[in-house]
Amino acid sequence: LEQLSDAAYNSIQSFHSDSAVSFAVFLNHLPDLVQQLSPDVLVNAMQAAISTICEVQDAMGVRDISLLNFVVSDGSTLIATRFVRPDTESAATLYYAEGASFDRQEQQQQQQTHPE
Numbered sequence: 595l596e597q598l599s600d601a602a603y604n605s606i607q608s609f610h611s612d613s614a615v616s617f618a619v620f621l622n623h624l625p626d627l628v629q630q631l632s633p634d635v636l637v638n639a640m641q642a643a644i645s646t647i648c649e650v651q652d653a654m655g656v657r658d659i660s661l662l663n664f665v666v667s668d669g670s671t672l673i674a675t676r677f678v679r680p681d682t683e684s685a686a687t688l689y690y691a692e693g694a695s696f697d698r699q700e701q702q703q704q705q706q707t708h709p710e
Contacts (some may be wrong), residue, residue, distance in 0.1 A: 597646070598622045619643045620666060633671045640664060640673050648679060661686040 602622035623639035662677040678685035
């Protein structure tokens with residue numbers, strides 16, 4: 595936590611989970627927490643966050659398997675990662691779906707019309 599900028603640290607309400615700490619590390623690598631950033635900047639920040647997490651694990655002597663699946667979005671861009679360390683292990687599953695929208699009512703009608 596000592597590596598975090600004040601802005602990244604203050605953006606997190608609670609540090610009671612590894613997810614919150616990981617998100618703070620991601621925010622710490624963003625050049626601006628207010629401005630809309632390009633997808634490349636978001637990807638670079640995520641890669642830097644994963645590198646930072648690995649560096650801290652090394653410094654603390656953590657040798658356990660580390661499964662780092664992250665999904666972040668600014669409302670326009672979505673960044674998703676599927677990372678495992680060491681790379682000789684299997685990564686955790688990461689599922690996704692894509693599309694412009696999801697209509698729950700239509701989905702229910704399809705299930706009733708086309709039972710499988």
